[in-house]
Amino acid sequence: MSDPTTSSIDTDGRRNLVRLLRAAYPHPRFPDGPYERTADAILNQAGDSLWHRLVLTEGLATLDARAASGSGQGRFADLDDEAALDLLRGIEDAEFFVFIRSVAVVTLYDDAEVHQLLGYGGPSFEQGGYLHRGFDDLDWLPNPRIEEYDGPDQLVEVAPDDEPATAPTQA
C-alpha cells in the first residue's frame, strides 16, 4: 500500500497509473515506454505538491476497489480497455485524475519516440530545415497556384446591400 507520508508510490500504484494512462490515451501502436515515462513525470511532479501527492496516492490506491465494486473483477490493471474507460469516465472530475491528465497531455506528446510514431519530424534547423527534406513532397494533389488571383473578378469588399444609407465619399 502506498503511503503518502513517505512521498513514494509503490509498484502497484505505478502499474495502475501506467494502465490508466493507456486507457485514457489509447494508442494501440505505442509501446509501454512513452506511457511509463509519462507516469514517472506525473509521480515526479506530484512530489512537488503535498496536495497532488495526497490525492494521487489515494486515487491510485483505490482504483482497485472501484474496479472490484464495478465489475466484480479484482484489479484495475486486469480490466479490459472498455471497462477501464468506463471506470475512468465515472471519475472524470476526480482531482487526482484531473491532475494526471494535466501532466499527461503535455508530457506524452512531448516525447521523441511519440513524435516518431506519429510521423512528426521535430527539430529541423540543424538539418537545414525541410527545404530539401520534403516540405513540398505531397503528391496526391496537383500543384496549386501560389500567386495571388489575377483574373477578371474583383473581391467585393462590401456587398451592395451593405453600403451605408449615406455612403461616405471614400468607399
Next chain:
Amino acid sequence: MGTENVDPNQRSDADSLRSQQDHYGASIDHDEEVVVIVGSGAGGGTLAYELTAKGVPCVVLEAGPYLMPEDYENDEWASFKQMAWLDARTASGPYRVARDFPNLPAWVVKAVGGSTTHWSGATPRFRAHEFKTRTYYGDIEGANTLDWPITLEELAPYYDRAEKAIGSTHRHGRPPLPANNNYKVFANGAEKVGYEFYATGPYGTNAEPYDGRPASIQDGFNFQGDKSTAKWSTAVREIPRAIKTGKCDLRPNSQAVQVTHDASGRANAVLYVDKDGNLHRQAARVVCVAGNSIESPRLLLMSASALHPDGLANSSGQVGRNYMRHLTGSVYARFEEPVHMYRGETMAGIIADEARQDTSRGFVGGYYMETLSLGPAFLAAFADPGEWGPGFTEVMDAYQNTAGMWIVGEDLPQETNRVTLNASVKDQWGLPAADVWYQDHPNDVAMRTHGYSRADLLYEAVGAVGVHHTPPYPATHNLGTCRLGARPEDGVADTWGQAHDVPGLFISDGSQMTSGAAANPTLTIVALAIRQAEYIADQLAKGAG
C-alpha cells in the same frame, strides 16, 4: 500548457542565457528627458528604429530578455517556457479560455522583439470599411462600434513602408513563397469550393534573400522565433538598427510599472523595475506605451494619480475596455494520404474570399482562412483542452495525415470585455496582475460557426475523412484596450495615438485599434508606428514635443 503547468519559476531562464547585459547601445542618463518607449515589439521596436534613425534619442524598456536567434529553440514547450509571457495574469468571464487556461488569457512573448518574435507572418491590410465600423456595421446591440479617426487612404503610404520593412511576399517586387504540403491541401480545397483570392501570402518571411537576411529554409518553427532570421521581427531588424544609430538605449529585463506626469498634467517619466526588483526612474519628454493590449492598459491603470483617479488618460473610461482577441478557431482535417503539415512555413497560405462585409451570411465583418500547423505537443494541448479518451487520440493518431487552418476574423468591441487590475492576484513584484474578462458577442459566434462550416466544405472537397474543430485558445491577437477616437469622450487617444488627456503620452501598439478588422494586426501596428514616429519627430523638431 495544462493549467497546472504554467509556472514562471519553470522558465529555462533568461538569466542563464548568454550575453545578458543591463543595456545595449547608447548610455542615456536617467535624468535626461528623452522619448521613452515601453515595449520593443511591432509598435515599440518600429518606433525605436524610426525615431533614432531621425536622430531622436530613445530609451526602450523591455520587460523580457534579449534573446538571440541562436537562443531560439526548435521545441514547442522549451520555446514556450523560454519566451512566453508567463507572469501572473487571470482570465475570467464566460469564454472557454477562462476555464481551460485560467492563468493564461494570452499567448504573447516577453522578450526583445515582443510578439514579432513568435508571430506567424501573415500581412494582409485592413480594408477601407473596417476603419469605419460604426458607419458600416451600425449600432449593434451589445457592441461598442466606433469609426477610427484614421482612414485607409491616410494609412496607405505607411502600409507601403511597413510592407517594405517587413519584406512582405507578393508586395513591392518580393516573390511568393513556394507551396508547402499544408498549402497544397488548403489551396486545392479553396479552388474546389470556388474561392479565388488565395495565395501563399502576403507573408513576412523571405522567399529569397532580402534586406540582409536569408531565404526561408522551411524549418517549421516560426512560432518559436526563427533561428534562420528569414522571418521579419523587430528583434532581427529594427532593434539592432536602432542600436547602431548610437541614439538608442535598450534596457531588457525592465518592467515599466508607472507613467508619471508633472503638475501641468504632461507625461514626464516612467518608473520601472529591473531584473533584481530595483526601482528606477527614467525622465521623459514623450512616453510611448507599446506593451501589448494587456500590459498597456494595466500600466495606465497602475498610473492612477490625483489628477487621473481612474487611471492615467482614462477620462473616457475606455482604458482597458473593448478588449478584442479576434474570432479565431482552427480546423484540422484528416486524410487517407500523408500531409506532413509541420514541414515548412506555418502560415504561408491565406484565403481572403470571406474577408468582406456581406450580412447575407448572417453576421457583420469578415474573416481570413490561413494555414496553420502545430506539432503534436501543442496540438495535444490546444486541440480540445481537457479532452481525453479515444475521440482525442483519434485526432492525435492521424497527425501525419492532417492538414490545418486557422480562422481569423473580426470580433466586435464590447465595453464589458476588458482588462482590469486583479487586486487579489499579484505578480512577482507584488503588483496587481491583469485580469482579462471576455464573452463572445452573438456576431462572433455566428461568424465562427460559418468559418468552421466553410473550412469543413473546403477540406471535404479534397477528400477529408474527418474534421476537428479547435476552440479559441489563449489569444495571440490582443487589441483595442486603449482605443483611438476622434472625441475624448469616446476614445483614449487621437488620430496620432496621443492620449486626449495627457500631452506627451502616446499609445503605440495594438491597443489603439478602434476595431480589430479581419486581418492579422502586425502589419497595421507597424504602419501606425511609422506614421506616429513621423509625427513625434516633427513635433519635437518644432519644439512642441
